[in-house]
Amino acid sequence: MHSLRVLTIATLSLATAALVGCGDDEPPKNENKSCSVQAQSGCETGLVCEEVEGAEPACFAPVAFKGVVVNALDDKPVQGARIVARDANDAAVSPVAISGADGSYTLNVPAKRNAEGKPLAAKLTLRADASGYQTFPVAPRVALPIDVDTATGSPPVVQNPSTDIALVPLPNASGLGSIAGTVVADTGVELAPAGALVVAGGSTGIVDFKGNFVVYNVPANASVDVKAYAAGLQITPKTVAVEAGKETGNVELRITSAATAKVTGSVQVVNGNGFDTTSVVLALKDTFITEAARGEVPKGLRVGGVTGAYEFSGVPDGDYVLLAAFENDGLVRDPDISIGGTAILDVTIANGMSVTKEGFKVTGSLETVSPGKDAIEEVTGTPTFVWADDSSEDMYEVRVFDAFGVLVWEDLAVPSVSGSDNVTVEYKGDALTPGMIYQFRATSMKDGVPISQTEDLRGVFIAR
Structure with missing residues (x-):
């Protein structure tokens, strides 16, 4: 089973x-x-x-x-x-x-x-x-x-x-505590907190429909900021102490008003290979893993069906990372940071003030063939990674991450292929942990510059 x-x-x-x-x-x-x-x-x-x-x-x-x-x-x-x-x-x-x-x-x-x-x-x-x-x-x-x-x-x-x-069990659960509490609305504020994302020490919890939450696996510290985010809600944070192996309880976060800030900008599709519609999300910076380029997205901070201009409304005060084409839509963020509009964008909302960001470029993705083309796959023995050839590249880079976004292996000099529709690379890193979730990502390179990648949520597999 x-x-x-x-x-x-x-x-x-x-x-x-x-x-x-x-x-x-x-x-x-x-x-x-x-x-x-x-x-x-x-x-x-x-x-x-x-x-x-x-x-x-x-x-x-x-x-x-x-x-x-x-x-x-x-x-x-x-x-x-x-x-x-x-x-x-x-x-x-x-x-x-x-x-x-x-x-x-x-x-x-x-x-x-x-x-x-x-x-x-x-x-x-x-x-x-x-x-x-x-x-x-x-x-x-x-x-x-x-x-x-x-x-x-x-x-x-x-x-x-x-x-x-x-x-997936944490590699080291020592020195961690938990925080439990509720999210309530100030008198006169009729806003429901259900689904709000609570963040403390980089860990998260979800507010249930009764307003209760628990955040597990919070690093012990005498001063931990507890924040909650959801589109349309301005929730006042609290600072609490967390002890290892113990629960800090009865933490009350209050919804003080509606969040009204907007984040606007535009997405430009460059060489989309027939794909022209994508989505944009605001991931919490406190949860963002830079190397794996992923983070948790609060309720309501996603805009779909984007072909050009986009607008987030009701964005709470906080620090975010703007990600385009994060979902499987045939597009990825353009990885060529030598040109404008390709860097991952930070967004800070303070005092309810709206923000407009510069244009953001996305491009057609490298097609993932296996493992994990359409869904997570089980892999036994030494995995082999296969993706569609990018005819304009002169080499590739391939990286493997575990479920925590930790880089476990990379090959940064995969030669280009000739006479084949696909690129095939055998994993040559340390033995994979049975039952662990992994993901491979491939990047096509031209003159030392990245030009495309496999998609953010494909290439996922389970080691056996």
């Missing part, structure tokens, strides 16, 4: 099971009671208030995701992991489930119903955090959408390989 679980975290689609309501004919409702979806009140014990298409909310047996959380390296259960469901905008939409001693969890998720009481089509993703483990998902790993309407049984449950989660 180990390899199956790990692979399915980022690769397998959900089974298209037949839809069944939570009863033989129709899910149970409190016909004579009104209920509140927001307050989750008005339903009998064991039922939840859900929206109903074309009708008033009603009470139903909840849809649940069931799965297990395991250590990616040894398949042993992870106890005490916090699992929360998020919607397409990364807003938390569920309470938190805590994995048990056997790693199992049950998470009730919202499910709008049709007139017959069956769940309507909707997609949610999972986030999981645990002490001593890397958060899931963190790039280049991605969380696949889970289809709510595939729930079966009475009560309805989604349980398949996609609801299992494999967490």
Whole structure:
């Protein structure tokens, strides 16, 4: 089960099971009671208030995701992991489930119903955090959408390989503590914090739909800044002390106002190989790994469908890194830093003041062939990296990173190819750790200048 679980975290689609309501004919409702979806009140014990298409909310047996959380390296259960469901905008939409001693969890998720009481089509993703483990998902790993309407049984449950989660253990968890608290709004401020990203000491946590959060794996320090970010929210940070092996609790962060700053700019596609639409994100600088060029993106700080000008609205005060073409769209940030508009851009928002950035160039990517062309792959023995040839290059560079963004091997003098559509390079570094997630990235070079790269979220594989 180990390899199956790990692979399915980022690769397998959900089974298209037949839809069944939570009863033989129709899910149970409190016909004579009104209920509140927001307050989750008005339903009998064991039922939840859900929206109903074309009708008033009603009470139903909840849809649940069931799965297990395991250590990616040894398949042993992870106890005490916090699992929360998020919607397409990364807003938390569920309470938190805590994995048990056997790693199992049950998470009730919202499910709008049709007139017959069956769940309507909707997609949610999972986030999981645990002490001593890397958060899931963190790039280049991605969380696949889970289809709510595939729930079966009475009560309805989604349980398949996609609801299992494999967490990568930290290489050294000593000297780390945790921070727990809530995000609340000042009097007169009606803004919901669910899905806000909390950052402390470079580690992050997610605010659930009740406003609670836990940030694990925070380096012990007498003075740690705790900040929270989400589009539209201005949240006042706090400074707390963190002790190794202990939890700093009851930390209250307050939403003081709406965030109104804008970040504007433009993207220019150069030699896009037929691709002309991309996305732009604002990654938190506190989480940014420079060498791997990736970081965590708060809720709402992504703009898609960009062909030229872009605009972020409601950006909170903070320090960010602007990344274009970070997702798999056939484009990458132009790596040629010898020309203008190709450097990674820093963005600082202070006192709600808007910012306009200079133009940003992206270019067509090198096509990843294997491993990890379309999804994470399992690799046994010595991996071989294959990507499509760039006809204008005179050499290549290839690098391999582990799940933490640490460079584990590189070859900076891969010769150009002749008479082949693909470039093939064998890994020649130290033995890879079984169960660890890795990513290879290739860069084409011309006269000592990088001209293109493989995409940021492709080339991901699991060592066996």
